Each structure stands twice: as C-alpha cells, then as structure tokens.
Amino acid sequence: MKFTGVKGMRDFYPEDMGLRNWLTDAWRRVSVRNGFQEYDGPILEHLELYAAKSGDEIVEQLYHLTDRGGRELAIRPEMTPTLARMISARAASLPRPVKWFSIPRVCRAERPQKGRLREFFQWNIDIVGVDDLLADAESILVAVDFLREVGLTAADCVVRINSRRLVAAVLEDLRVPAPQIPKAYAILDKSDKIPREALVEMWTRALGDEVPFAAIEPLIGVEGLDALRTLAGSGKGGWAAAARELSVIESLFETLDVFGVTDYCSFEMSVVRGLAYYTGVVYEIFDRQRQHRAIGGGGRYDNLLRELGGPEMPGVGFGMGDVVIIDVLRDAGKLPSLRPGLDLYIVPAAADMRKTTMEMVSALRRGGWSTDFSYRLQPVAKLLRAASDRGAKRAVILGEETRVHDLVTVKDLESGRQQRRPRSEFLRDPMAPIPDSP
Amino acid sequence: MKFTGVKGMRDFYPEDMGLRNWLTDAWRRVSVRNGFQEYDGPILEHLELYAAKSGDEIVEQLYHLTDRGGRELAIRPEMTPTLARMISARAASLPRPVKWFSIPRVCRAERPQKGRLREFFQWNIDIVGVDDLLADAESILVAVDFLREVGLTAADCVVRINSRRLVAAVLEDLRVPAPQIPKAYAILDKSDKIPREALVEMWTRALGDEVPFAAIEPLIGVEGLDALRTLAGSGKGGWAAAARELSVIESLFETLDVFGVTDYCSFEMSVVRGLAYYTGVVYEIFDRQRQHRAIGGGGRYDNLLRELGGPEMPGVGFGMGDVVIIDVLRDAGKLPSLRPGLDLYIVPAAADMRKTTMEMVSALRRGGWSTDFSYRLQPVAKLLRAASDRGAKRAVILGEETRVHDLVTVKDLESGRQQRRPRSEFLRDPMAPIPDSP
Numbered sequence: 084m085k086f087t088g089v090k091g092m093r094d095f096y097p098e099d100m101g102l103r104n105w106l107t108d109a110w111r112r113v114s115v116r117n118g119f120q121e122y123d124g125p126i127l128e129h130l131e132l133y134a135a136k137s138g139d140e141i142v143e144q145l146y147h148l149t150d151r152g153g154r155e156l157a158i159r160p161e162m163t164p165t166l167a168r169m170i171s172a173r174a175a176s177l178p179r180p181v182k183w184f185s186i187p188r189v190c191r192a193e194r195p196q197k198g199r200l201r202e203f204f205q206w207n208i209d210i211v212g213v214d215d216l217l218a219d220a221e222s223i224l225v226a227v228d229f230l231r232e233v234g235l236t237a238a239d240c241v242v243r244i245n246s247r248r249l250v251a252a253v254l255e256d257l258r259v260p261a262p263q264i265p266k267a268y269a270i271l272d273k274s275d276k277i278p279r280e281a282l283v284e285m286w287t288r289a290l291g292d293e294v295p296f297a298a299i300e301p302l303i304g305v306e307g308l309d310a311l312r313t314l315a316g317s318g319k320g321g322w323a324a325a326a327r328e329l330s331v332i333e334s335l336f337e338t339l340d341v342f343g344v345t346d347y348c349s350f351e352m353s354v355v356r357g358l359a360y361y362t363g364v365v366y367e368i369f370d371r372q373r374q375h376r377a378i379g380g381g382g383r384y385d386n387l388l389r390e391l392g393g394p395e396m397p398g399v400g401f402g403m404g405d406v407v408i409i410d411v412l413r414d415a416g417k418l419p420s421l422r423p424g425l426d427l428y429i430v431p432a433a434a435d436m437r438k439t440t441m442e443m444v445s446a447l448r449r450g451g452w453s454t455d456f457s458y459r460l461q462p463v464a465k466l467l468r469a470a471s472d473r474g475a476k477r478a479v480i481l482g483e484e485t486r487v488h489d490l491v492t493v494k495d496l497e498s499g500r501q502q503r504r505p506r507s508e509f510l511r512d513p514m515a516p517i518p519d520s521p
Numbered sequence: 522m523k524f525t526g527v528k529g530m531r532d533f534y535p536e537d538m539g540l541r542n543w544l545t546d547a548w549r550r551v552s553v554r555n556g557f558q559e560y561d562g563p564i565l566e567h568l569e570l571y572a573a574k575s576g577d578e579i580v581e582q583l584y585h586l587t588d589r590g591g592r593e594l595a596i597r598p599e600m601t602p603t604l605a606r607m608i609s610a611r612a613a614s615l616p617r618p619v620k621w622f623s624i625p626r627v628c629r630a631e632r633p634q635k636g637r638l639r640e641f642f643q644w645n646i647d648i649v650g651v652d653d654l655l656a657d658a659e660s661i662l663v664a665v666d667f668l669r670e671v672g673l674t675a676a677d678c679v680v681r682i683n684s685r686r687l688v689a690a691v692l693e694d695l696r697v698p699a700p701q702i703p704k705a706y707a708i709l710d711k712s713d714k715i716p717r718e719a720l721v722e723m724w725t726r727a728l729g730d731e732v733p734f735a736a737i738e739p740l741i742g743v744e745g746l747d748a749l750r751t752l753a754g755s756g757k758g759g760w761a762a763a764a765r766e767l768s769v770i771e772s773l774f775e776t777l778d779v780f781g782v783t784d785y786c787s788f789e790m791s792v793v794r795g796l797a798y799y800t801g802v803v804y805e806i807f808d809r810q811r812q813h814r815a816i817g818g819g820g821r822y823d824n825l826l827r828e829l830g831g832p833e834m835p836g837v838g839f840g841m842g843d844v845v846i847i848d849v850l851r852d853a854g855k856l857p858s859l860r861p862g863l864d865l866y867i868v869p870a871a872a873d874m875r876k877t878t879m880e881m882v883s884a885l886r887r888g889g890w891s892t893d894f895s896y897r898l899q900p901v902a903k904l905l906r907a908a909s910d911r912g913a914k915r916a917v918i919l920g921e922e923t924r925v926h927d928l929v930t931v932k933d934l935e936s937g938r939q940q941r942r943p944r945s946e947f948l949r950d951p952m953a954p955i956p957d958s959p
Contacts, residue, residue, distance in 0.1 A: 085830030086570045086606050089594060092563035094607050097621065100559045116886045118893030118911075120861050121538045125530035125640050126564060126596070126626060127584070132524045146565070146594075148586035150630055156527060156584075158564070158596075168524050169532050178910065180896060183535065188564060188626065192588055202563050215896045228886055341876050342883045392523030423558055438779050445780045448554045448666055455556030458618065458653045472616065473556075 091194075091201030101421040103204070106233075106405055107186050110206040113229045114184035117221070119208060122183045124165035130155040132164045132391070140357055144191040158190040162207040163360070163384065163400065164391065170211055171393025179212030198376040198407045208381075209400030211388075216331065218399050219364040219383055220338035226368060226379060226401055227344040233408075234417045237346035240378065244366040245354040246332055247382070252324035253302060259294050266290060267299065268355040274303045275353050305352035308336060314352075335364060360384040364399070370411045378411055379403030427513060428470035429456040432463050432482035439481055443510070452513055471496055479509070493517060529639030530628075539859040541642070544671075544843055545624050548644040551667045552622035555659070557646060560621045562603035568593040570602045570829070578795055582629040596628040600645040601798070601822065601838065602829065608649055609831025617650030636814040636845045644817075647838030649826075654769065656837050657802040657821060658776035664806060664817065664839055665782040671846075672855045675784035678816065682804040683792040684770055685820070690762035691740060697732050704728060705737065706793040712741045713791050743790035746774060752790075773802060798822040802837070808849050816849055817841030865951060866908035867894040870901050870920035877919055881948070890951055909934055917947070931955060 088094055095103055111121070130147050147157040159165060162185055170181055185207045195201055208225050210218040223242055230240050250271065251264050259267055266289040274282060282303075286296040305314050315322050315329050332350060339345050356365045363383030370378065381401020388396045412418050427447055431440045440456055447454040455473055457466055463480065470478040480492040484503065491509050494501040500517040526532055533541055552559065568585050585595040597603060600623055608619055623645045633639055646663050648656040661680055668678050688709065689702050697705055704727040712720055720741075724734045743752050753760050753767050770788060777783050794803040801821030808816065819839020826834045850856050865885055869878045878894055885892040893911055895904055901918065908916040918930040922941065929947050932939040938955040 086567060086602075087610075088606065089563055089565050089567065089592070092565060094563070094603075094610075095561040096607065096611070097558035097560055100561055103561075104559065112889075116864075116889060116891040118863060118891065120535035121542065122535055123533040123538055123541070125527055125532070126628065127527050127530060127640070129524060129527065146586060146588065148584060150584065154527070164524075165532075168526065169534065172525075172532075173534070182893075190564065202565070213896055217896050224883060224886075228883075231887065338879070341879045343880070344883070425556060426554075441776070441779045442781070445662060445782075448662075449669065451550075451554060453554040453556065455620075458651055458655050 089201070092190075093200065093202065097423060098421075101423060102409065102418070103405065105419055105421060106409065107204065107206075109229065109232055110184075110186055110403075113225065113232050114206075114208060117182075117208075117225045117228060119182045119184040119225070122166075122169065122185050123187060124159070124162070124169060124185075126158055126188065127156045128159055128165060128168075130157045132168060133157055133160065141191070144193045146190050146192050159187060160189055160191045161358075161402065162187045162189065162205065163209070163358075163387065163402075166207070166209055166211070166400075167388045167391050167393060167398075170396065171388050171391065174388075174394045174396060177212070180218060181209070181211040183211070184208050198410060200406055204405040206379075206403045206405075207400060208402075209398055211398035211400075212396050214383075214385060214397040216335055216364075217338060220335055220342060222381060222399050222401055223339060223348065223366060224342045224344055226366075226381075226403070227347045229403075230347065230368070233412060235411070235415065239371060239415055240347065240368060240411070241371055242344075242348045242366050242368050243351040243354045244332075244335070244348055244364065245351055246328060246335075246364045247355060247361055248363050249325065249328035249332060250302075250352070250355060252328045253322075254299070255324050256322050257294060257298050259290070259299075263290050263293075265359075271299075271302065271353055272355045272357060302352050306349060308333065308350050311350055311352065356380055356382055358382075360387045360390070362386055366401070368403070370414070374414065375407050375411050378407050422474050424453075424474035424476065425455050425470075426452040426476055427454040428466075428473060428475035428478050429454065430463060430466040430470065430478050430480045431456075431460065432480055433486070434460055436481040436485060439485060443479070443481070443506075446510055447513060450510070450513075467494075467496075477514070479513075527639070529631075529633030531638065531640065535861060536859075539861060540847065540856070541843065543857055543859055544847065545642065545644075547667065547670055548622075548624055548841075551663065551670050552644075552646060555620075555646075555663045555666060557620045557622040557663070560604075560607065560623050561625060562597070562600070562607060562623075564596055564626065565594045566597055566603060566606075568595040570606060571595055571598065579629070582631045584628050584630050597625060598627055598629045599796075599840065600625045600627065600643060601647070601796075601825065601840075604645070604647055604649070604838075605826045605829050605831060605836075608834065609826050609829065612826075612832045612834060615650070618656060619647070619649040621649070622646045636848060638844055642843040644841045644843075645838060646819075646840075647836055649836035649838075650834050652821075652823060652835040654773055654802075655776060658773055658780060660819060660837050660839055661777060661786065661804060662780045662782055664819075664841070665780075665785045667841075668785065668806070671850060673849070673853065677809060677853050678785060678806060678849070679809055680782075680786045680804050680806050681789040681792045682770075682773070682786055682802065683789055684766055684773075684802045685793060685799055686801050687763065687766035687770060688740075688790070688793060690766045691760075692737070693762050694760050695732060695736050697728070697737075701728050701731075703797075707795075709737075709740065709791055710793045710795060740790050744787060746771065746788050749788055749790065770802075794818055794820055796820075796822075798825040798828070800824055804839070806841070808852070812852065813845050813849050816845050860912050862891075862912035862914065863893050863908075864890040864914055865892045866904075866911060866913035866916050867892065868901055868904040868908065868916050868918045869894075869898065870918055871924070872898055874919040874923060877923060881917070881919070881944075884948055885951060888948070888951075905932075905934075915952070917951075 141160050145157045190202045270285050283296045361382040362385045365382035367380040368378040383399040385397040429440045444456050478494045484490040489506045490503045491506050502517045579598050583595045628640045708723050721734045799820040800823045803820035805818040806816040821837040823835040867878045882894050916932045922928040927944045928941045929944050930941050940955045
C-alpha cells in the first residue's frame with residue numbers, strides 16, 4: 084500500500100471498534116444515570132478560542148489551519164472551551180445547573196508515547212451555573228460511578244484531590260507574591276515527577292530568592308487530610324487564609340462520604356493540574372500502582388465563561404481519555420471479552436434454495452434479526468463453519484424438505500440442538516427455544 | 522460572547538444531540554442486522570490519499586494543514602479512501618467478503634447551503650473483496666432497509682440506479698472516444714439539473730464536434746428498464762457493448778425483486794455520480810418530490826484499492842449524510858418525538874433529608890437508575906415541578922415519615938398515582954408498579 088495512516092492516530096478495525104463502543108457506551112450509560120444530557124460541537128473551532136485560556140502546553144499542540152476565507156481554525160484539543168462557548172450563547176434560557184456530557188474526538192500534535200496519542204476520545208462531564216461545592220462532589224461521584232461500572236475498585240484506582248484556592252492560600256500565607264503563584268502551581272505539579280534538585284532549580288529560577296524553596300518544601304508529599312491538618316497546625320505566619328480553605332476541603336470530603344465514594348478519594352497537595360483555567364477544587368484519577376499516566380482529571384473553572392466574553396457562570400467538570408483507561412483495564416485484567424455476533428446464518432443446502440435464502444435474509448433483517456449468508460454456494464459443512472466463524476447463534480438450513488414441505492432446519496450452534504419447523508412459523512419467532520431431541 | 526462557532530458547522534445542544542443519536546442508532550442497528558461490522562479511522566489522513574482518486578470537487582473542498590513535522594494532512598472529506606487504506610493493510614488476513622460500516626464525522630470546505638454543511642456525519646456501508654452482483658444488490662437492500670426502518674416508504678423515496686459500464690458501453694457504441702467518456706459522465710450527471718442549452722454548450726466544449734450532442738440526447742431522460750430496452754432496440758451501430766451491460770442491469774433488478782425492494786428502485790440513465798472511482802453500478806437515493814439534494818448514494822469501485830497501491834480487490838458501497846435525511850424526515854412528518862428523561866427525581870421535603878437524598882441518589886445511580894435531585898432546598902411543589910421539567914418518570918418524596926418510619930413516598934408523574942413504601946424495599950425495585958389507590 085502506498086499510503087499509511089497518520090502517525091500517532093489509530094485505525095479502528097472491527098475488534099478495536101467493539102472495544103471503543105463498549106467504553107463509550109459505559110461513559111454514556113453512567114452519564115445519563117447521573118442526570119447528564121449529551122451535547123457536541125464541531126471538530127473545528129476558531130483558533131483564538133484556545134489561545135485565550137487553555138494554557139501554553141495545549142496551544143503548542145494545536146493542529147491549526149487557515150481556510151479559504153482566511154479564517155484561522157484549529158481542531159479541538161479539548162472540549163471545555165466549546166462547552167463555554169455553547170453555554171454562553173444560550174445562558175439566558177438554559178435551566179441551571181446545566182449538567183451536560185460529551186464524548187468528543189480531540190487531536191493534539193504531541194509526540195506519541197504510551198498513554199498519549201495524537202487523536203483520542205475524551206469523556207467530558209460538566210456542571211455549569213452553580214458554585215455549590217455539591218457540584219464538585221457530584222462530578223467526583225460520576226467519575227467513581229464509572230470506575231465501579233467497569234469493575235475498577237478502590238484498590239485499583241484513586242481520585243487525588245486538591246484545591247487551587249487552598250494552595251494559593253498556603254502560598255499567600257508563606258508570602259509568595261500573587262503574580263508568582265501560577266509559577267508555583269507549575270512546580271508543585273511536577274513535584275512527584277522530577278527529582279528534588281531539579282525542583283529546587285525550577286523554583287529558584289522562577290521565584291528567585293524571594294521565598295526560599297525550603298519554605299514550600301513541607302507542602303510536597305502532603306497526602307491525606309490528617310497530614311494537611313498537621314501541616315496547617317505547624318504553620319508559621321498564622322495560616323489564616325489556608326485555614327479557611329482547609330475547611331472547604333473538609334466539607335468536600337464529608338459530602339463524598341455521604342455519596343459513599345471516599346474509599347476512592349485521597350487529598351494530595353501536589354495535584355494542581357496543567358490547564359490555566361482552573362480556580363478551585365482540582366483532581367486527577369490514577370491507578371494505585373502509578374504504572375500509568377492520569378486516567379482523567381478535572382476541577383472548577385469559575386472564571387472561564389466570563390474570560391471568554393460570556394456571562395459570569397461558574398463551572399466544574401472533568402475529562403477522561405480513552406487511551407489510558409483501556410491500558411489500566413487491560414493491566415487489571417478487566418477488559419471485557421467482546422465477540423461480534425449474528426442472530427442467524429442462512430445455509431442453502433441446494434442450488435435451487437438461493438432464491439429462498441435471499442427472501443428469508445431480507446425478511447429476517449426487516450424483522451430486526453441480524454442475519455447473514457454466503458454469496459457463494461458451498462457445501463453445507465463449510466457454510467456451517469462460516470456461520471460459527473461469524474459468531475452466529477443459529478444456522479438455518481434450507482434443503483429438500485424446504486422445497487417439498489416448506490420446512491426449515493434450525494440449528495443452535497452452541498448447544499448443537501436442532502429442530503425442523505414450518506418456514507412461516509420459524510419466521511414469526513426465529514429464536515424460539517429448541518427442545519431437547521427425544 | 523466574543524467567540525462564535527465556525528460557519529457551516531453545527532453545535533449539537535442536547536435536543537439536537539438526541540436527534541443525532543436517534544439517527545446514528547438507526548444506522549448502526551440496520552448495519553448490524555444486515556451483517557456488517559463497524560470500523561473507523563482517524564479524522565486526519567495524508568493529503569495525497571485524496572489527491573489520488575476522490576475527484577476534483579472533493580479535493581477542492583479539503584481542509585488541509587501542514588503539521589510540525591512538515592507533513593501535509595487533510596481532514597477526511599469522505600470515508601472510502603480510509604476504508605481502502607485499512608483493508609489494503611490487512612488484505613491477506615481479512616475473511617471475504619469484508620462487510621463493514623462506519624459513521625464518520627467528515628468535513629468539506631464548501632459554501633454552506635440547504636442540505637450541505639461544512640461538517641456532517643456520514644453513514645458508510647461497504648462490501649469489499651467480491652465482484653458478485655449480489656453485493657451491489659445487497660448494498661441497495663441495506664439502504665432500503667434503513668429507509669423502511671425510519672418510516673420512509675416507496676412513495677417517499679426512490680433509489681435511482683444506473684451502471685457506469687452501461688453508460689460507457691452506450692457511449693462506446695456511439696463512437697465516443699474512451700478518453701472522453703469521463704467528460705461525458707460529468708455532463709450526463711448534470712442533465713437533470715441544468716437547461717438543455719447549457720448542456721449542449723458543455724458537451725460541445727468538452728467533446729468538440731466529434732460526436733454531436735444529438736447522438737447522446739436520447740440517453741437523457743431514459744427512466745425505467747422498459748425505456749432502456751426501447752433505447753437499446755432502436756440503437757444504431759449494433760449496441761453490442763450496451764446489450765451486454767443491459768443484461769447485467771436486468772439481472773440486478775431481478776435480485777432486488779427477490780430481496781423485495783424493487784418498489785423503491787428505478788433505473789435512470791442520468792445517474793452517474795461525481796466521485797472519480799466508481800466503475801460499475803451507481804445509485805442515488807432521492808425524495809420522490811425532488812425537494813431535496815440526494816439523500817445518499819453509492820456504487821461499485823473495482824479499481825480503487827489497486828490504484829491506491831493496494832491489492833486487486835473489488836468493492837461496492839454507499840454513503841448517506843445526516844443533513845438531507847433529517848430534512849426529508851422533517852418534511853415527511855416522520856421525525857421521532859424525543860424527550861430526554863430520567864427514571865427518578867428525589868425530593869427532600871425537609872432540610873434534614875439532604876443527607877438521605879444524597880445517599881439515595883448515589884445508591885440508585887449505582888443500581889443503574891437514572892436519578893437526579895436539586896442542589897438547592899426548595900418547596901416540595903417546586904421540586905415536583907422540576908422533576909416534571911426534567912422528564913422524570915417518578916418523584917420520590919422524603920419527609921417526616923422517612924425520618925420516623927423509614928418510608929418513602931413514590932409518585933408516578935404521569936398517572937399521578939402514589940404509594941408509601943419502606944425505603945429498603947423501594948431501593949430494591951424502584952420502578953415496581955404502583956397499585957390504584959383504594
């Protein structure tokens with residue numbers, strides 16, 4: 084073949100597509116039962132929608148183009164800006180909270196590696212129009228409901244939770260100047276990924292000697308509410324701002340407890356997330372063994388709609404890609420065994436049964452039964468093997484008795500049971516149970 | 522809002538998404554019951570995949586870009602080249618015939634107008650690896666099975682069928698030189714869309730005086746097999762080639778008759794289709810009133826895989842976009858009435874029922890019931906109205922009797938019936954029938 088697919092993007096052959104559909108069906112099912120409605124936008128948006136607020140990493144990874152009319156467009160690298168645009172356009176008429184989900188195809192021009200591809204599908208859950216902490220908790224409930232749905236237990240996965248407001252308050256209490264705080268986020272975000280020396284160097288380069296690295300070092304590795312409370316208790320400088328934000332986190336965990344999901348949840352100070360628009364609670368889902376990248380993540384973005392020129396509407400939401408979750412499920416031995424199947428496969432046992440075969444195929448399909456047949460007339464044994472290979476539940480054999488008495492032989496390919504039935508009766512109820520042979 | 526969506530592309534708000542999902546579910550259901558398996562490819566392909574064989578109109582409409590590595594990429598404007606690439610890559614191992622379907626998102630940078638948008642979804646059905654005319658017939662059967670599935674009758678829609686080989690044979694018998702035949706296709710394709718004078722001019726410009734327009738004029742407007750037979754019978758120059766191809770068309774219609782779909786089918790000499798790669802039978806689906814563009818179309822492409830550098834594998838297939846079919850269904854009054862709904866809406870009738878509400882919401886969702894509640898504590902009447910607005914089947918009221926006796930009041934919002942039940946019993950079977958009040 085002269086042509087290959089684009090590197091870092093996937094072809095979905097039927098077996099791959101079966102798995103993708105299994106995953107998206109689970110996402111959809113969980114979304115709907117949690118009270119969310121599905122939406123979608125176009126794959127192309129105006130480039131500046133992302134330039135505004137998505138954060139440098141994502142903007143560098145945009146696939147962008149200039150159309151014939153000279154417009155700068157980009158393939159969506161994430162869904163939240165589209166969501167913000169759509170909600171802003173109808174903000175006056177939408178009942179609140181807006182609880183929406185989507186399963187967009189998104190593209191990012193980054194180096195393909197384990198868990199990261201240039202094209203993937205991303206489940207998005209968003210609750211917009213309320214700043215109630217209950218919405219933050221509910222978005223985490225939905226994530227955990229999905230993990231349970233696909234068989235991942237609290238021993239398999241963890242939702243690592245933090246709050247940017249808490250981190251900002253701690254840094255404020257430590258006298259880190261407000262304009263420097265986003266830089267401190269970026270360094271904290273890296274704190275469990277790179278060695279201490281590199282962190283110190285990043286910190287000193289970003290913040291100079293104004294606040295020594297030693298002052299923020301106690302934050303790193305703070306895991307669990309108790310460790311946070313200990314840190315707060317030991318704090319110099321009063322911890323006034325931090326104490327207020329600590330109580331918010333405690334209240335969030337109480338709600339998660341009522342929802343019955345705290346076994347999946349852990350407070351972790353190093354979680355801050357890469358996207359520029361998060362303002363409050365942030366979280367990331369990981370496998371407990373940390374063998375994989377983040378399975379998903381989300382948080383609160385109270386200023387995004389306004390900053391994109393829309394109304395003042397707070398929001399919270401999360402995204403989960405299809406690449407890492409499938410790797411995690413595979414490693415955990417929890418991928419489903421999927422087998423594409425048919426209801427019926429029609430087997431003509433004589434050349435003059437071709438026409439009857441085609442009539443029956445057409446009638447059965449029209450009746451809603453997935454039905455197939457061979458284009459080529461072949462020996463019955465070979466056609467029965469083809470029926471099995473295609474995953475058919477039953478084979479229907481048309482032969483001498485069909486021509487003479489209008490009888491068909493129905494064979495269950497799993498149990499091996501078979502039965503002769505009048506053709507019209509069979510067509511009325513093709514999957515009727517086959518009794519044991521006497 | 523500062524930002525708008527890209528012109529000619531759609532935002533799918535939940536009501537639009539409901540309709541899109543209804544359509545794609547119908548496409549998927551019909552595909553599966555006709556024995557097809559789903560596949561998909563990436564949204565981006567190498568530009569030259571389309572430059573090769575898609576035909577000028579499509580190539581002009583490509584959204585293309587150069588990525589950071591200097592590769593020329595294009596957003597897919599159709600699915601067949603991707604299909605050809607994927608099948609070629611595994612040609613040796615795929616059992617034949619390959620019967621695949623897909624529902625890709627595709628983009629074309631053309632002027633938006635009624636029935637044509639810059640982004641749409643396109644159902645694709647393909648049968649690859651056999652040149653049996655039965656495959657051509659089966660692809661038409663699938664199209665008709667879908668039309669029936671969504672309630673469009675033979676009085677609403679027609680599949681207009683022709684064969685490029687037949688047209689080529691007729692033109693050959695009329696002494697049109699072989700290299701000129703593709704130009705003649707393009708003119709025939711326009712013959713029911715533009716006035717005669719313009720056709721004559723196009724013909725003369727393209728073919729000079731070598732073959733006068735008058736020689737091919739009898740072809741235009743030939744509809745139905747009888748008209749074709751009459752034309753063949755009246756032919757000068759022997760009609761040797763055409764007679765052979767006429768018998769192929771007759772055989773196709775016989776098979777369509779066995780499949781029980783000829784009421785939807787009509788032979789029409791002016792159908793040739795725009796895509797460059799078609800080689801045999803071609804067809805287009807239209808509303809009978811011709812108020813809309815083509816609903817879909819397809820045909821045989823026996824050389825495409827080889828021309829893209831793959832193996833020699835014949836194929837036949839069709840595509841149907843989501844835009845025109847929805848317009849046709851709307852005009853025919855056959856759009857479904859869709860209402861997003863919930864199973865249950867939990868209504869706390871007292872402030873101290875908040876915690877119980879949240880516990881129940883979590884438990885019910887986990888049990889697979891789509892369940893919602895209000896973040897704000899409001900009067901019961903208002904919450905019951907919210908439950909109705911959200912399309913809930915039942916409201917579950919938690920009040921004094923819940924706190925004291927652990928009883929919940931289940932109210933069917935359609936019939937108005939209600940019943941008090943122990944909470945644990947309710948949770949085991951939330952949708953159990955509610956008896957008539959005594």
